[in-house]
Amino acid sequence: MNKKASMDTILNLFRLFFLIVVFFSVVFLARAFIVEKIDLFEIESKLLNYRIAFSDRISYVDSDTGRKHIGIIDLEKFTSDDFAKNLLNSIYYGKINSEASAKIVLRDLDANQGYDVFYEKFYNKELYDEKKVIVEAKLTGAGAAKRLDTGFYVLIKDKDDFRRGILNVEAILPNR
Amino acid sequence: MLKRFCQTAKLFKKGSGLTDFFSVLTFVLVIIVFYGIFKFTIGGSKFEIPQQSKSIEDSLSLLSILRTNVDVDNIEMNIAELVALSYSDPSKKSHLEKHIVKIIDDSFGASNCAIFCIGQNQIKGTGCILNVGYHTCSSDTMQIPSYDGKTIEVSLNSKIEPLNLQSAP
Numbered sequence: 345m346n347k348k349a350s351m352d353t354i355l356n357l358f359r360l361f362f363l364i365v366v367f368f369s370v371v372f373l374a375r376a377f378i379v380e381k382i383d384l385f386e387i388e389s390k391l392l393n394y395r396i397a398f399s400d401r402i403s404y405v406d407s408d409t410g411r412k413h414i415g416i417i418d419l420e421k422f423t424s425d426d427f428a429k430n431l432l433n434s435i436y437y438g439k440i441n442s443e444a445s446a447k448i449v450l451r452d453l454d455a456n457q458g459y460d461v462f463y464e465k466f467y468n469k470e471l472y473d474e475k476k477v478i479v480e481a482k483l484t485g486a487g488a489a490k491r492l493d494t495g496f497y498v499l500i501k502d503k504d505d506f507r508r509g510i511l512n513v514e515a516i517l518p519n520r
Numbered sequence: 521m522l523k524r525f526c527q528t529a530k531l532f533k534k535g536s537g538l539t540d541f542f543s544v545l546t547f548v549l550v551i552i553v554f555y556g557i558f559k560f561t562i563g564g565s566k567f568e569i570p571q572q573s574k575s576i577e578d579s580l581s582l583l584s585i586l587r588t589n590v591d592v593d594n595i596e597m598n599i600a601e602l603v604a605l606s607y608s609d610p611s612k613k614s615h616l617e618k619h620i621v622k623i624i625d626d627s628f629g630a631s632n633c634a635i636f637c638i639g640q641n642q643i644k645g646t647g648c649i650l651n652v653g654y655h656t657c658s659s660d661t662m663q664i665p666s667y668d669g670k671t672i673e674v675s676l677n678s679k680i681e682p683l684n685l686q687s688a689p
Contacts (some may be wrong), residue, residue, distance in 0.1 A: 369558050395578060415584040453626050497581040497627035499588065508588060509626055 353399075376487050389492035389515040392435070392444045396467060396513050397496055401430045404501045417511060419502045422450055422463055445472035446513045452500055454507040475516045489518045575660045581627065582662060582676040585636070590619045599623075600664050603638055603674060607666045617643050624678075634678040637661075 380513055396402065396426035406418040421427065437443040445468040451503075455461035492516050500509040586600040592615050597605070599619065606612040620636050624645035627632045633648035637657030658675040666672050 368557075370568070397580065415580050415587070476560060494577060495627075496577060496585045497623070499584050506587075508623070508626065 356363060385490050385517060385519075386492065388444075389490070389517050390494065391444060392515045392517070393492070393494040393513040394468075395435050396431070396446060396448060397494070397511060399431065399434055401427070401434045414495070416501050416506070417500045417509065418499050419450075419463075422465065428463055428467070431465075436465065436488070437468075440480065442471060442518065443466050444468060445470075445516050447472060447516075449501065449512045450498075451510040452510065453509055469516075472516055475518060479516055484519070486519055489497055489516050491516050513514060529597055546654070575658065578658060578676045578678050579662075581678065582636075582674065585623055585627075585676065586643055586662065586664070586674070588619075588623060590615075603672060604666050607638075607670075607672055608668060621645055628678050630677045633681075634676065635680065637673075637675045637677070639673055 389449060396468075402414050402417055404413045404418040405411070406413065421430075432441070435444075439464060446466070447510045448467065450463040451466075452461040452463070476491075478487075478489050479491045491514060496511045496513075498509050498511045500507045541677065584684065586598065586603075588599050589596055590599060590602060592602060592605075599616075602616050602619065603610065606616045620643045624634045624636060625641075625647070628645060628647065630646050632645070634645045635657065636643045640657070642657065658677040661673040661675040663671045663673055
């Protein structure tokens with residue numbers, strides 16, 4: 345009788361073990377197909393960088409035909425005092441923009457002044473300054489932010505003169 | 521109302537109170553165990569939308585390269601014209617290579633490998649390592665008309681990594 349009871353216990357232990365294995369297999373299989381996080385940072389930040397680089401607030405627009413010349417940066421527009429305001433209105437993320445910010449640096453490769461000439465502008469400077477500290481501190485998680493650089497080889501139109509340049513857009517987007 | 525419900529339930533109750541208690545306890549434990557397993561087990565994939573936008577950067581840079589004015593034997597022309605000219609006059613190829621390498625090095629840095637393709641001919645920046653294989657020319661091409669009516673396909677592939685080729689044993 346005792347022997348039969350002990351055999352039953354061993355069998356029950358096997359059954360229990362098998363049940364646990366099946367149970368965990370089901371759980372792990374189910375979890376393998378559950379998408380918990382969709383990371384949109386790359387695509388969102390690239391999109392912002394392209395919106396800035398392709399914007400008519402930055403590109404040369406032929407006044408006669410209205411044609412926008414992508415890749416030719418109008419220096420007069422870029423250095424104007426209203427540049428940041430115009431760009432903020434053009435790339436609209438709501439009245440209070442807490443979604444996106446960027447630093448835009450235009451480097452003149454043919455300045456011929458013996459040193460590199462930079463023109464630095466911002467898109468949503470307040471958010472950029474706030475989040476830049478967090479990015480440099482390498483904090484992660486909600487409330488933190490990430491940075492993505494994109495560089496384009498462009499031409500700079502300075503009155504009737506065309507010079508070579510690099511347009512670098514550094515997007516900083518808060519984490520969600 | 522609640523009292524009456526309990527009385528009615530008691531009338532229909534067949535098992536003992538202890539069985540009911542253990543059933544409820546087991547049910548609660550199962551819920552807690554499931555919650556714990558789903559919460560703390562490793563798993564759940566992270567989905568990243570792949571970055572498919574490198575060709576946009578390269579296309580914009582290529583457009584600007586083709587528009588860049590250069591000086592060829594005291595004649596000012598843009599790179600697109602020089603490409604067409606060098607297609608019919610091979611003596612201009614050295615000018616073309618010199619100017620393109622300079623533009624590539626200035627724009628992508630001498631440490632990054634960028635390849636400018638004219639048809640199947642590759643012009644590599646100084647960032648490319650000699651005798652090392654690289655990916656072929658980009659499939660995103662722009663077409664330039666040559667002086668004999670043909671079309672010349674040009675493309676740009678920037679910041680590319682060398683192929684990791686291993687010799688067979």
